[in-house]
Amino acid sequence: QVQLVESGGGLVQPGGSLRLSCAASGFTLDGYAIGWFCQAPGKEREGVSCITNRDSNIYYSDSVKGRFTISRDNAKNMVYLQMNSLKPEDTAVYYCATGRYYCSKSPGNYGYWGQGTQVTVSS
Helix, strand or coil, X not given: CCEEEEEXXXXXXXXXXXXXXXXXXXXXXXXXXXXXXXXCCCCCCEEEEEECHHHCCEEECCCCCCCEEEEEECCCCEEEEEECCCCHHHCEEEEEEEEECCCXXXXXXXXXXXXXXXXXXXX
């Protein structure tokens, strides 16, 4: 059974950092692109970052470029999102997704999703 589980969310003050993790089970992440998406209340789910296999291509949304870093450890079947210099507007539920070989900004193009982890940036 394919499963993705996010962790690492929480409450952090503006300017703080969090590291999100996405653990895969039931299949091997190696070979697949992994995307991170976020969804704030009342808003559509949107792409944050994506990484293809063997780090050949990495993408960031303009809003997180320079602050967030995506990485993967195929040996551990894990993907990470290091989030620095967090802002209140980063507050959202963050999801990891996979099921395709190439990155896409469209959530509808991913077949497998985790349950999400809440990130709240507030003083």
